[in-house]
Amino acid sequence: MSELHQLTLQDASAALAAGELTSFALTEALLERIQRLEPMVRAFLTVSGEQALEAARAADASRSSSSGPLHGIPIGIKDVICTRGVTTTCGSAILEGFVPPYNATVVERLNAAGAISVGKLNCDEFAMGSSTENSAYQVTRNPWDYERVPGGSSGGSAAAVAAGMVPASLGTDTGGSIRQPAALCGVSGLKPTYGRVSRYGLIAYGSSLDQIGPLAWSVADLALMLEAIAGHDPRDGTSANLPVPNYRAALTGELRGLRVGVPREYFVAGIDPAVEAVTRTALEVLREQGAELVEVSLPHTKYALPTYYIIAPAEASANLARYDGVRYGPREPGAGMWESIETTRGRRFGAEVRRRIMLGTYALSAGYYDAYYRRAQQVRTLIKADFSQAFAHVDLLATPTSPTVAFKIGQKLDDPLAMYLSDICTLPINLAGVPGLVVPCGFSAGLPVGLQLIGPAFAEEHLLRVGDAYQRVTDWHKQRPVVA
Amino acid sequence: MALSIQEVAHVAQLARMRLSDEELELMQSQLSNILEYIELLQEVDVTGVEATAQVTGLSSVLRPDLVTGALSREEVLANAPDQAAGMFRVRAVFDE
Numbered sequence: 081m082s083e084l085h086q087l088t089l090q091d092a093s094a095a096l097a098a099g100e101l102t103s104f105a106l107t108e109a110l111l112e113r114i115q116r117l118e119p120m121v122r123a124f125l126t127v128s129g130e131q132a133l134e135a136a137r138a139a140d141a142s143r144s145s146s147s148g149p150l151h152g153i154p155i156g157i158k159d160v161i162c163t164r165g166v167t168t169t170c171g172s173a174i175l176e177g178f179v180p181p182y183n184a185t186v187v188e189r190l191n192a193a194g195a196i197s198v199g200k201l202n203c204d205e206f207a208m209g210s211s212t213e214n215s216a217y218q219v220t221r222n223p224w225d226y227e228r229v230p231g232g233s234s235g236g237s238a239a240a241v242a243a244g245m246v247p248a249s250l251g252t253d254t255g256g257s258i259r260q261p262a263a264l265c266g267v268s269g270l271k272p273t274y275g276r277v278s279r280y281g282l283i284a285y286g287s288s289l290d291q292i293g294p295l296a297w298s299v300a301d302l303a304l305m306l307e308a309i310a311g312h313d314p315r316d317g318t319s320a321n322l323p324v325p326n327y328r329a330a331l332t333g334e335l336r337g338l339r340v341g342v343p344r345e346y347f348v349a350g351i352d353p354a355v356e357a358v359t360r361t362a363l364e365v366l367r368e369q370g371a372e373l374v375e376v377s378l379p380h381t382k383y384a385l386p387t388y389y390i391i392a393p394a395e396a397s398a399n400l401a402r403y404d405g406v407r408y409g410p411r412e413p414g415a416g417m418w419e420s421i422e423t424t425r426g427r428r429f430g431a432e433v434r435r436r437i438m439l440g441t442y443a444l445s446a447g448y449y450d451a452y453y454r455r456a457q458q459v460r461t462l463i464k465a466d467f468s469q470a471f472a473h474v475d476l477l478a479t480p481t482s483p484t485v486a487f488k489i490g491q492k493l494d495d496p497l498a499m500y501l502s503d504i505c506t507l508p509i510n511l512a513g514v515p516g517l518v519v520p521c522g523f524s525a526g527l528p529v530g531l532q533l534i535g536p537a538f539a540e541e542h543l544l545r546v547g548d549a550y551q552r553v554t555d556w557h558k559q560r561p562v563v564a
Numbered sequence: 565m566a567l568s569i570q571e572v573a574h575v576a577q578l579a580r581m582r583l584s585d586e587e588l589e590l591m592q593s594q595l596s597n598i599l600e601y602i603e604l605l606q607e608v609d610v611t612g613v614e615a616t617a618q619v620t621g622l623s624s625v626l627r628p629d630l631v632t633g634a635l636s637r638e639e640v641l642a643n644a645p646d647q648a649a650g651m652f653r654v655r656a657v658f659d660e
Contacts, residue, residue: 177643178643179642179643181635181639181640181642181643182635274619274620275620275622288617288618288619314627317622317625318618318620318622318625320620320622380608382604383604383605383608385601386601386602386603386604386605387605389598389601389602390602390605397579401580404580405645406644406645406652406654407640407643407644407652408643408644408645409643409645410645411645411646414655415655416655416656416657417654417655417656417657418580418657419582420654420655421580422580422581422582423582425579425580425581425582426576426581426582426583426587427582429581434581434583434587434591435591435594435595435598437579437581438572438575438576438579438581438591438595439595439598439599441575441578441579442567442571442575442595442599445575445578452602452605454615455605455606455608455610456605457615457616457617458608458610458613458614458615458616459605459608459610459613460615460616461613461614461615461616462608462610462613464616464619496594496597496598497597497598497601500598512619513619513620537619
């Protein structure tokens with residue numbers, strides 16, 4: 081057996097099932113690795129070591145022939161997802177010390193599947209950002225180069241997997257927040273179809289866009305995670321009442337007859353030529369495996385970024401109105417109630433969150449609603465239609481994930497618009513509500529590049545099959561950073 | 565589209581965020597830059613295009629109106645910065 085921190089979820093699961101490994105030993109080894117590497121990586125906001133070891137012991141005791149693939153597997157959870165009794169801050173000073181009284185549905189489902197949470201992962205404040213530098217607590221480092229960002233907003237979720245601290249994690253994705261950090265950290269990540277996974281207990285950012293999904297080394301591991309967390313939840317009125325397929329059974333390795341659309345608008349100025357070259361090489365691999373590449377057009381692509389930066393901040397300004405220092409979170413003093421609320425919000429929200437609340441408030445304010453918000457919703461319809469039209473001709477789309485590899489910490493911090501452009505290839509997918517999968521597909525200057533595969537709504541089986549088939553003939557997802 | 569400092573201050577008031585003069589000025593220039601970029605949307609012909617508020621195709625998901633389990637008062641108040649007599653306590657909303 082390779083070293084415990086190098087095991088994929090599937091490997092660890094097989095070793096546990098065969099009795100070659102105990103959950104306690106695995107959890108203990110990973111906790112030791114977390115303790116050793118955290119001073120450099122800073123992926124975790126909370127490590128719940130005692131609870132994890134106790135849960136691991138219980139998982140070993142309750143193991144039976146009917147135990148599922150996640151039984152006894154240590155995982156990490158992004159800090160925007162509520163965990164009962166475990167501090168959940170969203171990376172924000174306004175939720176400092178907040179301890180949720182209930183679990184998110186995904187946490188309940190992972191618990192029921194026997195998974196073990198080792199802690200909460202750092203992220204951009206309220207999932208707003210592309211570098212994890214917007215956390216109020218710490219800057220997470222990219223395990224491939226500690227001077228670079230891990231991407232964001234699920235930077236902790238991606239870095240923890242890349243550094244071998246956990247075999248899998250949960251992230252959330254509103255405009256690319258699972259896929260962009262997965263690409264920048266060289267791991268696999270999936271944003272499921274909007275509605276595929278319950279958002280109950282996910283602290284809201286942009287409610288019509290947010291979706292929870294897994295990050296792990298391999299697509300096969302993502303399939304195991306998705307199967308555990310997907311499905312209808314009466315507590316989330318937007319969750320889809322559709323059966324959950326056996327995603328593992330979809331991993332046949334078969335690509336013959338597959339039509340892969342290559343949207344020309346995703347290969348334009350602004351994409352680093354080296355990233356484009358690596359991406360095109362990955363497309364050739366799909367072709368060699370029997371897929372047919374078809375150039376397609378998604379003509380409204382360039383409007384996705386401005387559309388997103390109306391809709392997401394508008395939803396955020398409403399969702400974040402609840403943080404007032406009255407019911408939870410610290411309260412700043414003030415002469416009266418309003419002064420206290422306004423001071424609490426002014427001081428405890430970080431710069432990016434304040435910016436988006438302002439932008440959203442402005443776009444929804446009297447006199448601007450039609451010019452901004454309504455127009456953005458209409459353009460969203462056109463962006464969504466682009467995808468429907470493309471999927472009438474092809475089975476899925478393949479694109480770059482991020483226009484660049486991981487950038488230096490601090491490089492884009494003073495230029496919000498430059499930071500927003502990091503998500504130019506990932507935002508349109510959230511606006512359309514369709515699923516997106518990222519798989520590692522090579523390196524540029526020693527830093528990972530990810531291939532993005534986009535499918536029609538609820539076509540996760542398709543995406544996972546193609547991503548897995550790609551990983552059967554490549555080993556990019558097996559490359560590990562040398563961390564010390 | 566450039567915002568005036570008065571407009572920025574008004575929006576901050578609507579959002580109930582107290583910002584310093586320096587923060588308002590920085591916000592003015594950053595928001596103006598972002599809005600200028602967003603102007604790109606004005607060139608799209610949206611005549612007769614329906615607005616998309618959500619993508620699920622679902623509408624009015626209802627549940628039976630039954631009393632179900634809820635958090636205890638203790639659990640609800642556990643994170644409160646200030647409380648009294650089993651309630652959240654705030655400063656006076658109105659002056660005397």
